[in-house]
Amino acid sequence: MQAKLYRQIILSLICFLLLATASWAENKEIITIFHAGSLSVPFAEIEKAFEEQYPQYNVQREASGSRAAARKITDIKKPADVMASADYKVIDNLMIPDNAKFNAQFATNEMAIAFTGKAKYADQITAENWPQIFLKEGVKVGHSDPNMDPCGYRSMLVTKLAEDYYKMPGLFDQLFGYGDSFQNGEENSAKVIVRPKETDLLGLIEAGMYDYLYIYKSVAEQHNLKYLTLPEEVSLKSAKFADQYKKATFQINGKKPGEWITKKGGPMVYGITVAENNICPANKEGAVLFVKFVLSEQGQAIMKKNGQGVIAPAIVTGDSSILY
Template sequence: MAQVLTILHAGALRMPIAQCTKLIKKLYGDLDVKLESYGSRACARQVREGKSVDILALADPVLFDKLLVPEYVANYYIFGNDQIVLAYDEFSRGSEEITAGNWFDILQREDVKFGRSDENLDPCGYRTLMVWQLAEKYYGRPDLFARLNDRCTGDKIYAKSSDLGSGILEGKLDYAFSYLCVTKQFGLKYVTLPERINLSNPAHAAYYQQASVALKGKTAQENTIQTGAPIEFAIALSKNAENPVMAKAFLDLVLSKQGQQVLENCGLIPY
């Protein structure tokens, strides 16, 4: 009977996790790998509510610290980083003129629709809100955060970052704030934002800390403050793993040179 390996991961990691799954199945032919993806905060919440998984891969190591260690995960491993970009395609309104110096003006046009992910479900969501806060300071545009926030509501807020690419391709959105790796996976065009606001460079960590977002805590009655920091991705073995041997084999693969090459091919910067 085939062994089963259950992996719960951030939607942004869909492609690299799928590629690593193909590699481990070549090594262990009788292995049945089950993949599920959600926003990283939603993933963490499911584990806290009793979901049984072998591997957990999230888009922010802080979630392990705040929600999962030590009850559900003993430790975790940071394996790569990324940046927030503004994704679009050739049909997006204003796409022929948008740049890193005017994107905030394009997005405020009446006919332009842009989206982000939900900050309480997905780290890309709260990171997007941080980017807007930092952009207000960086470009010297008072009320920029409030203006962008007021225009991005309702059905323009998606459950996870990987849904945003589909929103653009389906014509529901002109633009979306997403990870570079996800944007590349969808083959979309993008505006690269300045390093001081795109959360990519550890050298600007102190600057990023000027941004913060209030989020739901461990329970519905609690709130927690998330402070700006460089984007990082992390992976861990679950304490309730039903197949700890194969889980460790998968973890080792992701952290190996072969796994790091997969991450790089998918648009991440491996550590």
């Protein structure tokens, strides 16, 4: 009888603790983060470290292509507190001035070619011959949607730069045949596979569904893929080749149907901002704290640990008064 009573008391205590924990969790302020797929791994670590320092907040992240993330805020009016893009110009082009007031350039990256041991010619491909390998019969290549994801249009720009660097005129048209812009559904499924964001393609390449993936070097490292480090003249890594990068252009969808934005090659720079759609004061306070944490030494250390370069201090444009 006494043992039964003890069990009931213990069960009651457990239930009480569970309810108290749930109640405490429900009272946390939610910070909603929309971010580029390539930021998924470092932002998962940043989320954990941020919540340890600020336990009153519950960070909820949603990964997508950067342009898709911006359009969820600007077009669908989906509530978000922070937007982090793999291309800072997405924030400038699609969010400022109505849905963001500032843009903090905080990280860098570079393009690479990822593959597994299952890829055709995996034992032969190098940074010198990959364009020739890509054109071989039976080889299939993956890239993300240029209209939804910066990695997609950067894949196009890298290929156009490769035409000049490797002295292979016509490489772009032979491989893709997209012309000056990409329209959904136009890819040659026998040669090319396209998904909304670059991280959507990771499981497929690991399963051997295609051979080579245009991807950010940091993502390739995070997922333990083999990869080729491309020449800096092609990889969109180095500011010293900025003038050369500009020679490559590609058109993507603009803010409105029928409008176009011409993307020019340039060194890869990430941007982050506080979103301005339907945000409440409490969330804005948390959003600012999160952005400041990303820009802090601790946040930068997490970015570097996960294979990305950082811009320290961040280059902030627009009205950044809420950060100070």
